[in-house]
Amino acid sequence: MSRNKQRTLSFYLFASPWIIGFILLGIFPLLVGLLVSFSNYDGLNIDVVKLVGLRNYTRILTDSDVPFSAGRTLLWVMVNLPTWMVLSFLLAIILNQDIKGRGMFRTLYYIPSVIPGVASVAAWGVLLDKNYGLLNAFISLFRPGTAIGWMSDYALVGMALIAVWGGLGSGMLIFLAGLQDIPDELVEAAKIDGANSFQVFRYVTLPLMTPVIFFQLVMGVIGCFQQLNLPLLVSKLATNTTSTPPRQVYLYMIHVWQQIYTNQRYYYGNALMWLLFIVVIALTVLIFWSSKFWVYQAGGPEGDSK
Amino acid sequence: MTTLHSSARRGHSEGWLAKRVARFLGYSILITAGLFLFIPIFFLIVNALKVDSEFHTWPPTIFPSIPQWSNFVQIFQLTSFGDIVWRTFILGLIYTIISTFMTSMVGLAFARYQVPGSKRLYSIVIAMMFVPGMIFTIPQFMIFARIHLTNTYWPWLIWSLFPGSMGIFLFRQFFMNFPKELEEAAEMDGAGPWRIFIQIFLPNAKPVLAISAIWSFSWVWSDYLTPLLFLSNEKTLLPVALQQSFLRPSGQAYLTLTLAANIIYMLPLIIAFFAAQNYILKGVVTTGLKG
Numbered sequence: 288m289s290r291n292k293q294r295t296l297s298f299y300l301f302a303s304p305w306i307i308g309f310i311l312l313g314i315f316p317l318l319v320g321l322l323v324s325f326s327n328y329d330g331l332n333i334d335v336v337k338l339v340g341l342r343n344y345t346r347i348l349t350d351s352d353v354p355f356s357a358g359r360t361l362l363w364v365m366v367n368l369p370t371w372m373v374l375s376f377l378l379a380i381i382l383n384q385d386i387k388g389r390g391m392f393r394t395l396y397y398i399p400s401v402i403p404g405v406a407s408v409a410a411w412g413v414l415l416d417k418n419y420g421l422l423n424a425f426i427s428l429f430r431p432g433t434a435i436g437w438m439s440d441y442a443l444v445g446m447a448l449i450a451v452w453g454g455l456g457s458g459m460l461i462f463l464a465g466l467q468d469i470p471d472e473l474v475e476a477a478k479i480d481g482a483n484s485f486q487v488f489r490y491v492t493l494p495l496m497t498p499v500i501f502f503q504l505v506m507g508v509i510g511c512f513q514q515l516n517l518p519l520l521v522s523k524l525a526t527n528t529t530s531t532p533p534r535q536v537y538l539y540m541i542h543v544w545q546q547i548y549t550n551q552r553y554y555y556g557n558a559l560m561w562l563l564f565i566v567v568i569a570l571t572v573l574i575f576w577s578s579k580f581w582v583y584q585a586g587g588p589e590g591d592s593k
Numbered sequence: 594m595t596t597l598h599s600s601a602r603r604g605h606s607e608g609w610l611a612k613r614v615a616r617f618l619g620y621s622i623l624i625t626a627g628l629f630l631f632i633p634i635f636f637l638i639v640n641a642l643k644v645d646s647e648f649h650t651w652p653p654t655i656f657p658s659i660p661q662w663s664n665f666v667q668i669f670q671l672t673s674f675g676d677i678v679w680r681t682f683i684l685g686l687i688y689t690i691i692s693t694f695m696t697s698m699v700g701l702a703f704a705r706y707q708v709p710g711s712k713r714l715y716s717i718v719i720a721m722m723f724v725p726g727m728i729f730t731i732p733q734f735m736i737f738a739r740i741h742l743t744n745t746y747w748p749w750l751i752w753s754l755f756p757g758s759m760g761i762f763l764f765r766q767f768f769m770n771f772p773k774e775l776e777e778a779a780e781m782d783g784a785g786p787w788r789i790f791i792q793i794f795l796p797n798a799k800p801v802l803a804i805s806a807i808w809s810f811s812w813v814w815s816d817y818l819t820p821l822l823f824l825s826n827e828k829t830l831l832p833v834a835l836q837q838s839f840l841r842p843s844g845q846a847y848l849t850l851t852l853a854a855n856i857i858y859m860l861p862l863i864i865a866f867f868a869a870q871n872y873i874l875k876g877v878v879t880t881g882l883k884g
Contacts, residue, residue: 294706297786301702302714304695308755309717316732323735330738378626392623394870399630403815403872405832406859409852410637421636424653427837452636460874461881484615502881505723513725516817523836540727547731548822550763557731564728571723 324557331551343558353559355534356542363538366513367447372503374451375458376496380488382459383466393463397456404453408520411449412438426575438525442535446521450514458503465499466492497582505574512567515540539563610834640694641665641852648849664853672839672847674854684746685813688753692809693802696756700764700801701794704771715765736821744825749813759880760805766879767801768794804876805871811862831858 299306324343328336347353378396382389399407414421415437426433437445469492477491518541522532533543543563546556612788640648641664666789679797705716709753737743742751771794779789790829795802824830835854868875 291708293786295708298702298706298708298711301698301706301786301790302687302711304755305718305761306700306714309721312733312752312755313721313729316729316736319736320728323732328735330735334738349807374626377622381622384619386616386619387625393874395627396630396865397870397874398634398863398866401862402634402810402859403811403814403817403832403862405815405817405836406632406637406855409835409855410633413636413640413852414633419649419651419653421653424651427652442755452633454627457881460877464878464881484611509723509725513727515727519821520836521621543727543731547734553735556667560728560731564725567725585594 320557321561323553326554326559328553329551330553339554343555344562346555347558347562352537352542353539356537356539359535359537360512360514360539363443363446363514364508366443367450368504368507368511370447371451371454371458372500372507373454376462376500378455378459379462379466380492382463393460394457397532399453400456402453404516404520407449407453408517408524411445411452412524415445415448438521439533440535442518442521442525442533446517446536447492449521450517461503462496462499465496469495477571492582498584501574501578501582506570508570508574509567512563512570514538515544520546637852638726638856641849641856643849646847648852661849664850665857668839668847668850668854668857670853671841672850674834674839674857677829677831677834678857681814684749684830685810687807688813689750689806691750691753692756692760693805695754696760696805696809697764697795697798697802698790699756699761701768701790704765705763705776706766718758718761722762730819730822737823743823744828746828748819748823753809760808763804763876763880764798764801767798771797800872803872807865807869807873808876811865814862 325338325340326336327339349441349509357504382392385390402410412420417423417434417439420437422437423435425431426435435441437448473491473495474487477487482490515538517536518532518536521536524535532545539559540563543559546552546559639656642660642662643654644661647654647657703711703718733748737748742748766773775793775797776789779793784792798822815832817836820830820833824833827864835851835858838848838851840846840853
């Protein structure tokens with residue numbers, strides 16, 4: 288009994304950094320943010336701050352930048368997420384074959400994933416610059432005078448290139464690990480039954496990979512919806528300032544950022560943020576719910592295997 | 594009998610050809626992807642070796658006419674780059690040490706102490722992985738601004754004390770598979786939970802400590818949004834400084850010098866990756882797959 292008490296005490300002592308952090312840096316800011324979203328707080332008017340009811344939320348309905356930025360965000364999700372997932376899955380499938388230099392490819396492909404966003408945008412800036420960029424120079428060999436604004440007029444394309452470039456390594460790695468967890472016996476059994484490579488992939492590999500695909504999808508959707516880093520960096524490159532992001536990459540989080548950082552409309556920014564929070568949670572729940580229709584669960588991939 | 598035999602052989606030779614084609618296709622895709630991944634790095638390097646006037650010429654040159662290796666020295670001599678590197682490094686180091694220690698402690702709690710409430714708390718840890726981080730960061734910024742901690746490095750110190758979900762998860766997975774015997778022997782000898790943590794678990798957790806340390810450090814080193822939001826330009830960290838470019842006294846940007854700075858900037862992370870690649874790749878897989 289006293290041993291149990293001692294263990295309980297030890298647990299709560301050891302876990303206290305997380306518990307305190309969860310309250311002070313999690314719950315408390317969350318509630319502050321919620322409160323601010325119902326107020327007129329702009330960071331300076333603490334003396335005259337008051338609750339304004341739903342005003343900030345009704346304002347969302349009349350803000351034309353909200354549907355616009357939401358549309359850009361959806362487009363961003365649809366361009367970036369499938370490209371990244373399909374390409375990293377494809378690389379993983381190839382690297383899962385008995386191929387020479389497999390370990391080397393795996394390591395080299397991962398390098399872009401460790402390069403910080405700022406440096407990767409700087410590197411891509413050299414290639415994608417409208418006036419001096421090497422990509423336009425290359426295209427100009429065939430179509431002289433090409434000056435495509437990869438970071439401005441087509442910034443969503445440029446940004447997707449950078450995002451896929453940076454994410455390919457880690458995506459591939461996770462898919463590859465998933466593929467290696469598939470028991471060889473299953474593949475062999477299917478082959479003995481006369482399945483060709485495509486059939487093996489379609490009826491053995493793909494179903495067994497759905498838990499990994501599911502996980503990548505959930506994390507990818509959450510990541511894409513709150514993408515802020517890249518559009519800010521890209522807009523700095525395109526316009527030399529972060530305060531006027533190109534409309535191409537005016538994602539929802541950029542709109543939130545503009546309220547908080549540029550305009551100090553904390554009250555409105557927090558309302559927008561809470562809307563996003565609710566949408567992302569709803570989407571996550573939806574994907575989790577949908578998983579019972581398409582994600583393979585035999586004992587589940589989680590738990591005791593490692 | 595013969596038909597069976599010949600059809601088997603034909604099947605075999607078809608398989609052989611298909612394998613050849615598949616292998617060729619596989620390598621072509623691997624090499625194309627490799628080029629896609631390396632072209633930006635290659636052109637970053639060759640352009641960092643140019644003078645600004647050559648960098649902005651049309652049509653652009655590929656290789657610099659005279660490689661300016663001195664760019665890598667001048668960025669330290671002509672700009673505040675060195676100071677900011679040092680500042681970011683020290684902050685990163687302090688953050689890493691505290692954060693890794695705290696994370697390992699919490700990870701151990703969730704791995705080894707199954708007490709009433711611990712399961713429920715752990716499910717919150719996991720759920721937090723799925724919550725968009727900015728919902729916390731923005732109010733945190735307002736709170737820190739209110740108590741005058743913005744434009745100081747205190748927020749980083751505060752964050753280092755309170756571990757995040759990914760790290761906890763990583764340590765928990767590791768400690769759960771840790772053999773019980775050592776711990777039990779130490780307990781027999783009368784060692785308390787704290788001593789067991791410091792003397793048994795911590796020294797034997799090098800792989801996860803390495804992953805956690807590299808993650809922590811590269812967060813401080815790479816994160817662009819937090820210093821942009823929390824610090825003024827005079828106190829800012831490397832990512833923001835690099836992104837704003839280093840300026841000549843005339844106010845114009847040093848273009849290729851900034852590119853050289855970017856190369857220096859990403860080197861520590863690449864070196865750390867190569868030094869600990871097995872650990873790191875394993876860490877990505879653990880958190881990416883078993884979550």
